[in-house]
C-alpha cells in the first residue's frame with residue numbers, strides 16, 4: 001500500500017502542512033491513496049478521507065504546483081481530494097480563466113492623463129477640458145525645464 005509522503009523525505013524537511021496530513025497517520029494506513037483510476041470504490045474511499053483532512057487545500061495547492069501542466073495520465077493518485085482527471089481539469093480551467101482575463105480590453109486611460117490626451121488626438125475628437133488643461137500644464141513644465149537647462153548650460157563654469 002503506497003502512502004502520500006510529499007516530494008521531500010520527512011527527514012529533510014521543515015515542519016509544514018504535511019505534518020497534519022490524514023493520509024500519513026496510522027488510522028488511514030490501510031487506505032490506498034494511489035488507487036487505479038478505474039477503481040471507483042477505491043477512489044471514493046481515498047476522496048472521503050481527504051474530505052475530512054484539515055490540510056486539504058494546502059495539499060491540493062501543492063499538487064497543482066508540483067504537477068504543473070502535466071496531462072492526467074502523468075498525474076498520480078488522489079491529492080487534495082481530487083483525482084488525476086479532476087486536477088488536470090482544474091488546472092486547465094485556471095489556464096483558460098487567465099487567458100480570458102488577459103483578453104479583456106483594458107479600460108481607457110482617464111481624462112487628465114497623457115494617454116487620454118493622445119487618445120483624443122488620435123481619434124480626431126475634441127480634446128476635453130481636463131485633458132487640455134493638464135496638457136497645457138505639462139507643456140509649460142517642459143518649457144520651463146528646457147529654459148532652466150539652457151540657463152545652466154550658458155552659465156560660466
Ligand code: SF4
Nearest residue numbers: 021023050053059080
Ligand atoms: S487532502 Fe488527502 S492526500 Fe492531501 S494530505 Fe489530506 S488526506 Fe492526504
Ligand SMILES: [Zn+2]
Nearest residue numbers: 111116128131
Ligand atoms: Zn479627456
